[in-house]
Amino acid sequence: MNTSGHRFTRPVRIADVFGMARELLSEADFIAALRDLSDRYWDRHPFHRRLHAGALTKPELQLWAANRWYYQCQLPQKDGAIIASCPVPEVRRMWLERIVYHDGRAAGEGGAENWLRLAEAVGLDRAEVLDQRHVLPGVRFAVDAYVTFARTRSWIEGVASGLTEMFSPNLMRRRLADMRLHYPWIGEAGFAYFMSRLGVISGEGRSTLDIVVRSCETREQQDAAVAALAFKCDVLQAVLDSIDYACKQLQS
């Protein structure tokens, strides 16, 4: 078990051992297998629980914002890798919107800019976020593994790894409400990231699920998509494990 109570072991499948072809899952069963991974999502991680309960100190919030920045700033490169390996124009066109969302159409716009405003609202200088001096080794390893996954696996696995977003709208809504309540010293400008993200996230989650379901034509592809989503849940857990550990160092 890790700190969030998740098991790391994977069951051995008889069909895998004997090399037997496995049947394609029905659409409903495939979606259920993906959704079943929701209990590996980072919403109940001890660090998120403390964030939502208002238990974080200002230095801890700063550590979180500076480390989440590393995730945010790598997302366009992850999405670029998916586009680079995807042969389907409709998917590439749709995926391009994600890069535009984060990078904006001009400097000073977009999700990355909004995250920097959140970092400033919790008391960090933009320069110390941009030069990544606070980024923890474990966060860097986990996020880099996510980008490498998109660069080296099939485009369908890359897309499927983004399905964690299907689990995130409730978490983000709760985060916005709880942070406004418990950390009133964070100015409203600091919440622009979550406000804007909430406007796109449900639609993105649905269209991503649709692409994955339509594109997996074999059981092997379906299994790989489920494994990709499990991998991504592990990436997110590892990010928070590192931040949580570093917070304990701050306290001691």
Ligand SMILES: O=C(O)c1cc(C(=O)O)c2c(n1)C(=O)C(=O)c1cc(C(=O)O)[nH]c1-2
């Ligand atoms: O704050 C969150 O809990 C949260 C979670 C996730 C996620 O589940 O991957 C993303 C985001 N935020 C987010 O802001 C974001 O832009 C994003 C992109 C992706 C992705 O995998 O492409 N996930 C997420």
